[in-house]
Amino acid sequence: MFRFIIKRLLLMIPVFLGVLLIVFIINRSSGDHVAALLGDSYTPELYQEMREQLGLNDPYPIQFARYVKGVVTQFDLGTSFITKRPVKQEIIARLPLSIKIAAISLVWSVFIGVILGIISAIKQYSVLDYSLTTLAMVFSSMPSFWIGMMMMILFSLILKLLPATGLDTWKGYILPCITLGLHPVASFCRMTRSTMLEVIHQDYIRTARSKGIGQLRVIISHALRNAAIPIVTLLGTQMNTTIGSAAVVESVFNIPGVGSYMISSIGTKDYPGVQGSVLVFSMIVCLTTIIIDILYGFLDPRIKAKYIESGKKRNYRET
């Protein structure tokens, strides 16, 4: 089991390096860093000196190696064009809030989505089923930030029930987390419904029922356990898309997270800020993918068996 975890962690390193390479290429192609850092008036000598200082005259592989070393050892994500200070300060200050909002959204969307999917599957072809699937499809087609704005208009401006922006009270969390969670809820509902439908028609469920096990226990202990694996896969994918929409939703609701920092950097053309934010988000996605892969090992007995088998000593000869 331990070897499985180590192997998965090691596999993350090339992916991580690849992401760094992509962000590095984008970083070096996005305008003149020296001119942006020096400001309005500078002499050619000062320009050349700054170039030397930033290491921009070295060949690209060396620049990349230095970049990787900077990110890994010091978490150096570049210097802001506007504030001339390291980007990481701003991002690290804002990161906990972004993670909090994304986590709340995903947690509630998993719960509600799976429950709705189970209900939809049990009562297949009913009015509830059809309306849930239609709602799921409609909600997952609308852009999440637009739904956020519509809810803001409805609940804050017309009904005046919830605050429109800001996180002063717990009420301020409701709209952003619901908005961010709508797409995942729709996806989880559809996915749970289709896997549960496949599982429910299997023979072992019929056996369990014929043994007299109650409906609830059949669903949870037998059906859901087998349907869990595709749902966990979906969790990984949804993490990816949720982080993407989190940036925009944060800006709509004025939440001071990494996403709104990225968007304000776009507005002020502060490219290191944008690239640093993208790098941080990608690292979060990488980490969640690894955790989900490791979770597979615990959930899917076939994967666990494969690694336990390969660890056992062979004390028989294969003929």
Added chain:
Amino acid sequence: MADDAIRLKKMANGQFAVALRQFKRNRMAMIGLVMLGIIVFACVFQHYLTPYDYAIQDIPNRFAPISLKHPCGTDQFGRDLFTRILKGGQISMLIASTAVMFAAVVGAILGATAAFFGGAYETVVMRFIDVMMSIPGLLFAAAISTALGDGIDKAIIAIAITRISNLTRIMYSSTLTIINQEYIEAAQAGGASTARIILKYIIPNCLAPMIVQITLQLGITISIICSLSFIGLGVQPPTPEWGSLLNVGKGYIRQYWPMVTFPGIAIGLTIICCNLIGDGIRDALDPRLKR
């Protein structure tokens, strides 16, 4: 009996003819197709459909209430919003379809060659695709846009790059399935050239999943281009792309709600149509559902 036999023989039985028939039976997919047709028609012929110009300002009429004259109201400069939405549809759908086509061609070539030639090339390509998939789509497009700049053409390139990974994966897995089949081996043994194998066996069999994925990616791409313009990259105001209409409307959300409502409805409707059509194509091409 003989009549039945003659009738059955006259029905086209090729893969795509059967799929087309199956698709026509799917009511939701046909609704999606018709709605998308109407949307595309309205956007393409915007100039003839509305009496207003999308760019000419009419300040006395700014923030007009919704009426028959202005079914979606007017914007902060008095321009009719319905006209701007139709014009914006041209731009949004142009960018989305061009980006997806570009990504499909590049993805198909990459995926097919990776599966076909294998070796180190295959490993490098697929690892790179894995890396590209770990960066969230919108953020990746945003980062590339910072390097490329603004404008319709640069937006197309930025978004196309982010869509390549999905399409490459689909092409790769379907090519891999096919080239491991025995009939390919039989064809090679029979003396078929590589070109003939690719043209006659690989491409027709990979076309089906690719078409499904392309249609579904179209919906996702429209969402991404609108989000990109919403955050200020890609297409800038005053170009009336749907996302940038929402971006401008966001500033007036407290006093005039139509500016954020109607472009969003347009986006949502278009994406729903793409999803319905994509699901319909997927069900039509699924051999298990054949009747």
